[in-house]
Amino acid sequence: MTREPLFIASGFSSPAVTPELAGSKATELWHMAKLGLDVPPAFVLPTTLCAGANAGEGAALAAVENALAKGIAWLEERTGRRFGDSRAPLLVSARSGAAVSMPGMLQTVLDIGLNEESVHGLIRLNGNPRLAFDSWRRLIQSHAEVVGGLPAARFDQALAEMVKGEQVEGEAELDSEALERLATAYRDLALRAGHAVPDDPRRQLAQAARAVFQSWQSPRAVEYRRLNRISDDGGTAITVQAMVFGNSGPRSGAGVIFSRNPATGADEPYLDFLFDAQGEDVVSGRRTPVDASRLQARLPEVARRLIDGVKLIERTRHDAQDVEFTVEEGHLYFLQTRSAKRTPLAALSLAVAMVHEGLIDRPTALARLAAFDLSALAVSRFADNAAPAAEAISAAPGVASGRVAFSSARAKELAQDGAPVILVRPDTSTEDVAGFAVASGILTTVGGRTAHAAVVARQLGKVCLVGCRALAIDETRAEATIAGTPLREGDWLSLDGDVGTVVLGKRNIVSRPPEELAEVERWRSTAGMSPAAACGGN
Structure with a gap:
């Protein structure tokens, strides 16, 4: 890939690559490429286009159209591929990127550029029909969800039926023929639901870009900015990158x-x-x-x-x-x-460690910790021992005991009554950010430690366990089982994020201050020293 990875296709003359103009994602792509790391080439629709495009202003929409045309031509030149080509197709992603990172709150569409002709071009290019049809079904689903607003559950059901019919364990085991049939099923599903995925790659991209801009105003993005005191002004950039x-x-x-x-x-x-x-x-x-x-x-x-x-x-x-x-x-x-x-406790540990390593100085460390109420930080554990009902993957440490809620709405209701809440969900969806905010802990059946929603839970300081295979949830009946034991809304449940275990019932919690807190308090007591004297270790 090229070492010249970024082009601001905006119609504006400024070449500056800053988070305020290009978004944090594109700015960091630029820095990584300068370090010599392999970064696929990309162009950027800047944040300055977001508000006007969302308001439907003619000048902004024309600027977006011109920017996409210029940027695609730039990518075609650098990759040697052609958008929508039947022999060597260029495929791109359209990724959001606000000035301040908002993990999973804004939208992304991958594999843009595939249709009935270019999917065969991708096969000719790499000789891998499974890759081509897998990417095509992904584009159809992503475009239908992000642009058309269709629920993921419809596609998930079609996928589950295909997996069951092919008698395999998961989508990774579906062969190219099954994936081709799945892509066709997805197209029919989207069409029946009122959303036709365009065959024209340029229309695919234009619609995806408009939807990514509009995701700045989505309820979950607005709620995330409120929780993290991020301004609603500005908007998101869009990074269009070679796949x-x-x-x-x-x-x-x-x-x-x-x-x-x-x-x-x-x-x-x-x-x-x-x-x-x-x-x-x-x-x-x-x-x-x-x-x-x-x-x-x-x-x-x-x-x-x-x-x-x-x-x-x-x-x-x-x-x-x-x-x-x-x-x-x-x-x-x-x-x-x-x-x-990071969790508040991790923020404290990282700040102290990086000062000791000479990576940052004490004033920088204190500035990073200013957003946290350090006096409220505590290392917590359960006061008693209890046999776990299940195990899970710890995405955020600590312990929590609370009443079970199976939806964000129900979590907010229980929290209003003063009860600690454990939000129990099939997966860590960023749609549940409002429930994360009021819950003491989160438990899911699937997912990983680095899913966007798990990242948000950590940032909020919530205990989070994911991938609990013993947990089965029936959302329609608002009930679940853990290793066969019934679990109903309002029941007490306890999570140990330090060891990754789930215990039925209520448990008592004991806490102590973290060891690093005393050192940070000593830094604060010397904050009146000169910057040079305040730098470094102890």
């Missing part, structure tokens, strides 16, 4: 890696990865990924370059990083980086 394919086979995949543990602050990689998958499979929370050991065993050189790259980004950005990446046939591509969302 790389993690769904290319057993030496491919997609993942998310944190340079340090965002739950505890420990200096250790924190990685979720899915083989033969695209990035949305990981961050959506709909599938349960594998950890670093599986990637290391199958693709050791990729794992080494990934760790080296992530540590390089951390050193140059002077903060723990959350990095999204794709592996295509053993080739590693970096797709996004941002400062890692």
Whole structure:
């Protein structure tokens, strides 16, 4: 891929690549490319177009149209492929990117450019019919959900029926013929529901861009900005990027890696990865990924370059990083980086550790901790021992005991009565951000530690357990079972995020201040010193 990865196709003369203009996603792509990391080429529709496009202003809509045309021509030149071509098609993604990162709150559409002709062009290009039809069915679903507003459940049901009919365990085991039939079923489903996915790739892209801009105003995005005190002014940029394919086979995949543990602050990689998958499979929370050991065993050189790259980004950005990446046939591509969302306890641990390492100074550490009420921080544990009913994957540490709610709306009702709440959901969907805000803990049947919603839960300081295989939820009846034991709304449930266990019933909690707190208090007592004297370790 090219080392000149970014072009602001805006109709404006400013070449500046800043979060305020290009969004945080594109700005960090630019920085990663400057570090020598492999980044697929992209162009950007800047934040300055968002408000006008959403208001339907003629000048803004014309600027978007011109920007897309200029940007696609630029990508075609750099990749040697043609948008919608029947022999060497260019496929792109349209990704949101606000000035301040909002994980999973805004929209993305992948695999744009596929239709009945270009899907066969993709087969001619790489000789992989499974990849082509898998990508096509993904585009149809993504476009229908993001642009058409169709619920994911309709497509999930069609997929489940296909998996059952083919007698395989999951979508990763469907062959190319089954995926071709699934893509056709998806198109028919979308059409019956009133949304026709355009055959024209340029219309696909134009509609996707409009929907990504409009996602700035979605209820979950508005609620996230309210919870995190982010201004509603401005808007999102759109990064249109050449696709790389993690769904290319057993030496491919997609993942998310944190340079340090965002739950505890420990200096250790924190990685979720899915083989033969695209990035949305990981961050959506709909599938349960594998950890670093599986990637290391199958693709050791990729794992080494990934760790080296992530540590390089951390050193140059002077903060723990959350990095999204794709592996295509053993080739590693970096797709996004941002400062890692972390638990309040991890924020404290990271600040102290990075001062000791000389990565940041004390004033910087104190500034990062200013948003937290350190006096309220505590290391908590259960006062008693109890036999666990089930195990799960810990996405955020700590302990929580509360009454079960099976929806965000019900969680808010229980919380208004003064009860602590455990939100129990099939997966960690960002649609549930309002429920996260009032819950003490979150438990899901599927998902990984790096799903966007798990990232949000950590940032809010909530105990979060995901991938609980013993949990089965019946949403229509608002009830569940854990290892066969009935669980109803309002029942007490206890989560231990430190060891990843679930206990039925109510448990008492004891707490103590974190060890690092005393050191930070000493820093604060010397805050009147000169910056030079306040820097460094103890």
